[in-house]
Amino acid sequence: MSFLTIIQILLFITLVGASFFVAFRKFKEIYDNINMGKPEQIDTTLGFRLKSMFLIAFGQKKMFKLTFATQIELIEIFIDGLTGKHRILYHAFEGSFLESLYVFVINFIEILSLLTFIVTIIFILRRTTFKVARFQMPELKGWPWRDALNILAFELTLITFIFMMNSGDSALHMKEHGEGYGFILSGFLGNMISSFPNGLLHFIEKTGWWGHLCMVMVFLVYLPYSKHLHILLAFPNTFFTRPEPKGEMRNMTAIEHEVKSMLDPSFVVPATDGEIKFGAKDVYDLSWKSLLDAYSCTECGRCTAACPANQTGKKLSPRKIMMDTRDRMEDISKGKKEHGPDFADNRNLLGDYVTKEELRACTTCNACVEECPVNISPLNIILELRRNMIMDEADSPAEWNTIFANMENNQAPWQFSPDDRLKWTEELN
Amino acid sequence: MQYNVPVLSELVAEGKTPDVVFWVGCAGSFDQRAQRVTVAFTKILNRLQINFAVLGTEEACTGDPARRAGNEFVFQMLAQQNIAALNNYGVKKIVTTCPHCFNTLKNEYPALGGNYEVVHHSTYLQQLINEGKLKVEGGTFKGKKITYHDSCYLGRANDIYEAPRAVIEALDADLVEIKKCKTNGLCCGAGGGQMFKEDEPGKKRINIERTEQLMEVNPDVIAVACPFCNTMITDGVKNENKQDTIKVVDIAELIAQANSY
Numbered sequence: 175m176s177f178l179t180i181i182q183i184l185l186f187i188t189l190v191g192a193s194f195f196v197a198f199r200k201f202k203e204i205y206d207n208i209n210m211g212k213p214e215q216i217d218t219t220l221g222f223r224l225k226s227m228f229l230i231a232f233g234q235k236k237m238f239k240l241t242f243a244t245q246i247e248l249i250e251i252f253i254d255g256l257t258g259k260h261r262i263l264y265h266a267f268e269g270s271f272l273e274s275l276y277v278f279v280i281n282f283i284e285i286l287s288l289l290t291f292i293v294t295i296i297f298i299l300r301r302t303t304f305k306v307a308r309f310q311m312p313e314l315k316g317w318p319w320r321d322a323l324n325i326l327a328f329e330l331t332l333i334t335f336i337f338m339m340n341s342g343d344s345a346l347h348m349k350e351h352g353e354g355y356g357f358i359l360s361g362f363l364g365n366m367i368s369s370f371p372n373g374l375l376h377f378i379e380k381t382g383w384w385g386h387l388c389m390v391m392v393f394l395v396y397l398p399y400s401k402h403l404h405i406l407l408a409f410p411n412t413f414f415t416r417p418e419p420k421g422e423m424r425n426m427t428a429i430e431h432e433v434k435s436m437l438d439p440s441f442v443v444p445a446t447d448g449e450i451k452f453g454a455k456d457v458y459d460l461s462w463k464s465l466l467d468a469y470s471c472t473e474c475g476r477c478t479a480a481c482p483a484n485q486t487g488k489k490l491s492p493r494k495i496m497m498d499t500r501d502r503m504e505d506i507s508k509g510k511k512e513h514g515p516d517f518a519d520n521r522n523l524l525g526d527y528v529t530k531e532e533l534r535a536c537t538t539c540n541a542c543v544e545e546c547p548v549n550i551s552p553l554n555i556i557l558e559l560r561r562n563m564i565m566d567e568a569d570s571p572a573e574w575n576t577i578f579a580n581m582e583n584n585q586a587p588w589q590f591s592p593d594d595r596l597k598w599t600e601e602l603n
Numbered sequence: 604m605q606y607n608v609p610v611l612s613e614l615v616a617e618g619k620t621p622d623v624v625f626w627v628g629c630a631g632s633f634d635q636r637a638q639r640v641t642v643a644f645t646k647i648l649n650r651l652q653i654n655f656a657v658l659g660t661e662e663a664c665t666g667d668p669a670r671r672a673g674n675e676f677v678f679q680m681l682a683q684q685n686i687a688a689l690n691n692y693g694v695k696k697i698v699t700t701c702p703h704c705f706n707t708l709k710n711e712y713p714a715l716g717g718n719y720e721v722v723h724h725s726t727y728l729q730q731l732i733n734e735g736k737l738k739v740e741g742g743t744f745k746g747k748k749i750t751y752h753d754s755c756y757l758g759r760a761n762d763i764y765e766a767p768r769a770v771i772e773a774l775d776a777d778l779v780e781i782k783k784c785k786t787n788g789l790c791c792g793a794g795g796g797q798m799f800k801e802d803e804p805g806k807k808r809i810n811i812e813r814t815e816q817l818m819e820v821n822p823d824v825i826a827v828a829c830p831f832c833n834t835m836i837t838d839g840v841k842n843e844n845k846q847d848t849i850k851v852v853d854i855a856e857l858i859a860q861a862n863s864y
């Protein structure tokens with residue numbers, strides 16, 4: 175093994191190790207943040223969970239194919255990196271039936287990469303030039319916007335490196351063996367540059383290889399900071415899909431018991447109920463599932479586009495609810511890092527991030543829940559915050575106070591006497 | 604025909620048990636427009652000689668608007684009171700013309716010890732038609748263009764999209780779908796306690812937006828299956844000054860009208 179090879183292997187190990195270390199730290203932080211939430215039991219069987227996950231996470235077929243193909247490629251890059259050799263898999267497979275499979279996979283990746291390249295450019299135009307409404311809303315200003323463009327730029331760079339690597343390699347292979355590997359796209363490009371001197375071809379190939387590796391590592395480190403984290407979190411999030419019909423709101427057992435003891439003095443409130451919590455004021459009061467939801471959000475805005483309140487110009491945007499929840503968690507964990515684990519600011523998700531005007535606008539229509547490609551429920555968070563706004567802060571619109579009073583006194587939201595419940599029968603005959 | 608409304612407490616006192624309890628709901632009991640739907644549905648039950656009963660003064664609001672507005676206390680008070688009454692009479696099956704009552708009774712009462720078979724009147728009517736018990740006269744609506752507005756609490760909340768459509772199709776009319784229907788349907792703007800308050804500041808009222816979508820297919824009738832949608836869309840149609848040409852009608856009323864009950 176030459177000195178150069180050893181240096182390369184060491185460099186590779188350092189680079190990969192450092193990237194994994196940094197990424198792991200951030201992932202751990204996210205895991206801790208999600209655990210800030212309250213426990214929630216999700217009563218589903220393993221079969222249901224796997225089914226939800228496969229249907230939704232892999233249902234984004236594009237993603238599945240991409241993951242599969244890139245994995246094979248990454249494995250090769252890793253073996254190459256650890257051994258300092260090149261195209262290890264190809265040479266290992268050469269001559270056997272696996273060779274054609276390998277060539278097929280690389281062709282698949284290359285064609286997909288070309289398509290991705292084109293689509294990425296369209297995406298960039300969609301965000302910058304054509305101004306699709308879903309991508310122009312106020313909550314996307316600043317970081318989310320740059321984040322989206324960063325990722326798109328990564329993708330373009332990554333693909334460029336892949337083609338540099340493969341075409342340089344193909345050109346060298348052609349020179350040596352008189353024919354390429356059978357890669358359609360890079361074979362074509364390699365053919366065009368095959369007159370370059372060998373030194374230059376090696377340089378192109380090596381630049382592509384290291385560039386490609388660096389981009390993958392940069393992506394790994396960047397991922398947990400980015401909205402693209404959802405690519406990974408879509409799996410656990412759909413795995414833990416809630417089984418209830420969308421219309422069902424979770425029972426508040428402590429209040430159930432409290433009211434029961436009012437109606438029936440002989441009923442003893444179980445000691446396990448503890449202090450009554452009125453919905454959610456901050457992320458600590460939400461269930462861990464809602465917090466995982468927030469980290470899984472792709473910020474695609476389908477929910478907001480379908481929201482009747484948003485469509486008619488109200489402040490409410492379910493996507494913003496998810497982003498606010500995540501921002502709140504990030505702010506808390508940043509505070510804890512700087513000021514220790516007892517960090518507390520005088521801020522809450524309710525009021526300081528999500529305004530009451532937004533909460534009041536929701537019709538609980540479930541359009542956002544229906545639309546979400548990764549089974550997120552913005553509605554759940556909205557309703558928990560609303561419970562706190564109404565019961566803890568007693569901040570409800572005057573009209574709602576009226577219906578609450580009517581319901582208590584007349585058993586109907588309107589001010590009619592309960593004795594008149596059968597009045598409609600007079601119109602029958 | 605003389606129509607009757609048996610009251611559950613009286614039936615039980617006579618030692619009889621109804622097959623099904625008709626849950627009228629607050630809108631169905633008190634709202635003038637919704638009362639007409641209650642009447643239409645009661646006529647159908649009578650004509651088919653269904654052994655039913657209502658709770659009458661023992662029925663209280665299910666608590667849905669309070670729970671969704673965020674007031675769990677009021678919800679619990681009403682829900683526990685209702686469940687005590689229903690369990691006391693040993694009620695097994697409930698039919699209701701209100702998707703909000705339907706959702707709460709069906710999905711939320713079990714956690715509080717109220718377990719019943721709950722059906723919405725769209726499903727109930729569909730079953731009666733399928734079983735051949737309810738025959739619908741063609742004629743009145745022949746050639747009329749009817750479009751259907753999906754109620755959120757029937758559709759997305761409980762996945763009931765076909766039943767109300769099956770009832771409309773039995774009319775021999777022309778069911779035209781708008782673009783935003785079924786899972787993509789836009790809310791009428793009433794849910795989650797919005798029915799009882801002004802819209803938050805914005806560009807437009809939600810019911811106007813929805814009514815405009817429904818009017819795109821130039822319907823003669825906009826069919827609904829929810830008393831709150833009924834109010835919201837009726838207001839929307841009035842707002843466009845189209846109340847003389849476009850009728851907003853509940854599916855129970857469509858059947859009653861077609862059969863001249």
Ligand code: SF4
Pocket residue numbers: 477480481482483484490491492535536537538539540541542543552553556
């Ligand atoms: S449930 Fe609320 S937030 Fe979600 S789409 Fe409907 S109105 Fe918007």
Ligand code: SF4
Pocket residue numbers: 470471472473474475476477478492493496545546547548550552
């Ligand atoms: S539809 Fe789902 S993933 Fe997309 S922005 Fe809304 S909550 Fe996030």
